[in-house]
Amino acid sequence: MxxxxxxxxxxxxxxxxxxxxxxxxxxxxxxxxxxxxxxxxxxxxxxxxxxxxxxxxxxxxxxxxxxxxxxxxxxEKFQSNPVNLRRFLRENELLFDGILLTEEDKEWVERMLTVLFWKQRQESKVEDPPTT
CATH class of the missing domain: 1.10.260.40 (lambda repressor-like DNA-binding domains)
Known part of the structure; x- marks a missing residue:
């Protein structure tokens, strides 16, 4: 490459x-x-x-x-380092559909992502009940 x-x-x-x-x-x-x-x-x-x-x-x-x-x-192989999404949201100026996000907009995006990941974790706990 x-x-x-x-x-x-x-x-x-x-x-x-x-x-x-x-x-x-x-x-x-x-x-x-x-x-x-x-x-x-x-x-x-x-x-x-x-x-x-x-x-x-x-x-x-x-x-x-x-x-x-x-x-x-x-x-030798191309490797990507993971990016901390929460930090990325907070520390960068971001555009969405050409509109610059305000600090309040970025906070809402962060909250929505938190809810989505929390919901996914809760659903995976239900699907994989703990074994005793």
């Missing part, structure tokens, strides 16, 4: 559009698009730093997939 495939996969995994990544990183959407389409070579370490901040991922991971770092067996 090429760098541009991995960059696109990582952006999509994080749930960002090209415009959102551009806004978060300071790298133009046009340049990111060219990178993802394979129309540009590997970006400089400085650009990778900006992209890592915009993607909320480690700089060393991007440096590795770009080929700047020597791969070790544990890093």
């Amino acid at each position: 090429y760098f541009y495939d991995k960059l696109r996969d990582l952006r999509k995994l994080k749930g960002f559009t090209l415009r959102e990544l551009a806004d978060r990183s300071g790298v133009s959407a046009a340049y990111i698009s060219q990178l993802e389409n394979g129309n540009r070579g590997i970006p400089s370490p400085e650009v990778l730093m900006k992209l890592s901040e915009g993607l909320n991922t480690s700089y060393s991971e991007l440096m590795d997939i770009a080929g700047y770092l020597e791969s070790t067996p544990s890093t």
Whole structure:
């Protein structure tokens, strides 16, 4: 898999559009698009730093997939680090259908997710009664 495939996969995994990544990183959407389409070579370490901040991922991971770092067996496969969703909601400016969410909106999203996960856990406890 090429760098541009991995960059696109990582952006999509994080749930960002090209415009959102551009806004978060300071790298133009046009340049990111060219990178993802394979129309540009590997970006400089400085650009990778900006992209890592915009993607909320480690700089060393991007440096590795770009080929700047020597791969070790544990890093040869693309791995994603889990993101704490509650923290992500609280610490980032978020858009939904083009509308910037307020702090109150984000609190409601957090509450709704909490209810959904609590309900799912309760239902799974009913389906799997404890064995004695």
